[in-house]
Amino acid sequence: MSEHNDRPRDGLLERLERGPVICAEGYLFELERRGYLQAGGFVPEVVLDHPDKVTELHREFVHAGSDVVEAFTYYAHREKLRLIGKEQLLEQINRQALGIAKEVAAESGTLLAGNVCNTNVYIGKESNAAVRRMFAEQVGWAAEAGVDFVIAETIAWLGEALIATEVVKEAGLPAVVTLAAHQDPAMRDGVSPAEACRRLEAAGADVVGLNCARGPWTMLPLLEEIRAAVSVPVAALPVPYRTTEEHPSFQSLEDDDPHRGDLPQGRPFPTALDPFTCSRYEIADFTRRAHELGVNYLGVCCGAAPHHIRAMAEALGRTPPASRSSADMSKHYALGTDASLKSENQEYAEKL
Numbered sequence: 116m117s118e119h120n121d122r123p124r125d126g127l128l129e130r131l132e133r134g135p136v137i138c139a140e141g142y143l144f145e146l147e148r149r150g151y152l153q154a155g156g157f158v159p160e161v162v163l164d165h166p167d168k169v170t171e172l173h174r175e176f177v178h179a180g181s182d183v184v185e186a187f188t189y190y191a192h193r194e195k196l197r198l199i200g201k202e203q204l205l206e207q208i209n210r211q212a213l214g215i216a217k218e219v220a221a222e223s224g225t226l227l228a229g230n231v232c233n234t235n236v237y238i239g240k241e242s243n244a245a246v247r248r249m250f251a252e253q254v255g256w257a258a259e260a261g262v263d264f265v266i267a268e269t270i271a272w273l274g275e276a277l278i279a280t281e282v283v284k285e286a287g288l289p290a291v292v293t294l295a296a297h298q299d300p301a302m303r304d305g306v307s308p309a310e311a312c313r314r315l316e317a318a319g320a321d322v323v324g325l326n327c328a329r330g331p332w333t334m335l336p337l338l339e340e341i342r343a344a345v346s347v348p349v350a351a352l353p354v355p356y357r358t359t360e361e362h363p364s365f366q367s368l369e370d371d372d373p374h375r376g377d378l379p380q381g382r383p384f385p386t387a388l389d390p391f392t393c394s395r396y397e398i399a400d401f402t403r404r405a406h407e408l409g410v411n412y413l414g415v416c417c418g419a420a421p422h423h424i425r426a427m428a429e430a431l432g433r434t435p436p437a438s439r440s441s442a443d444m445s446k447h448y449a450l451g452t453d454a455s456l457k458s459e460n461q462e463y464a465e466k467l
């Protein structure tokens with residue numbers, strides 16, 4: 116699997132020194148679309164109910180160019196399981212998700228990442244102890260599974276992100292900490308994303324940056340500020356949706372199309388975002404621009420599908436296995452240019 120069979124394979128930080136690392140995310144949304152996960156609570160019970168579907172999606176993202184298999188423990192935390200009345204499944208769901216990801220990472224030679232996220236119980240210092248306990252139990256299971264590093268993600272409070280960083284570092288693992296910047300990009304405790312990342316770096320985070328919430332074009336300006344504020348590698352994993360200055364987050368997008376149908380709660384988020392989806396070419400463009408800014412840990416969050424990850428890999432000059440089926444329109448019967456094609460069809464192309 117490794118290029119260097121005579122020595123241990125490189126970890127995340129060694130790979131980041133050599134060049135960019137791609138981490139596919141977006142498991143919640145993709146498995147929701149496929150009919151195996153319920154929007155709203157967004158609890159990944161699918162890892163117990165249909166483990167083969169999670170394995171398959173990990174493999175699809177690796178096929179498309181992901182360097183990392185992230186265990187699907189997003190929202191598999193105590194508060195979410197309490198909310199759905201299944202707290203007794205907490206350890207089982209975490210260990211199962213880690214086992215599924217470990218299998219795919221091992222067979223493909225990719226990195227295995229553990230994961231924690233916003234607890235939804237953090238409201239300031241008074242919640243520190245409860246939040247720390249939640250992170251500690253999940254990070255403990257990840258460490259026991261032998262993860263290469265832990266991702267703490269979609270956190271909108273600096274205070275909460277600092278606790279996650281401390282817990283991961285106490286476990287002796289590299290910490291990738293990505294914050295969620297909502298409509299007002301400031302953290303909920305008031306500091307800018309750049310200042311928050313600077314303080315996470317000081318607390319020992321190995322990679323800092325942003326994921327989720329914002330699409331490529333409303334995340335990019337914040338990334339530039341973060342890149343200037345820290346010296347560790349910077350991460351960028353936007354959602355693949357066309358967010359705008361007026362609606363900078365995917366939760367705030369509005370759909371005025373007369374045929375949009377009856378949207379639950381009147382907004383496209385989270386189940387009617389399809390018309391705002393970025394094409395693979397937009398993701399490629401974002402990848403190039405983010406990489407030019409010095410962002411080296413790249414991925415796509417909620418809404419990502421394998422074609423987005425392939426576009427990201429190809430924009431970085433790679434040819435993952437999925438590139439074998441990247442588009443070649445020269446062979447299209449009417450729009451193509453191959454010498455063997457019938458001119459009658461090529462002349463009809465404008466009428467298609």
Ligand SMILES: [Zn+2]
Nearest residue numbers: 327328416417
């Ligand atoms: Zn997301």
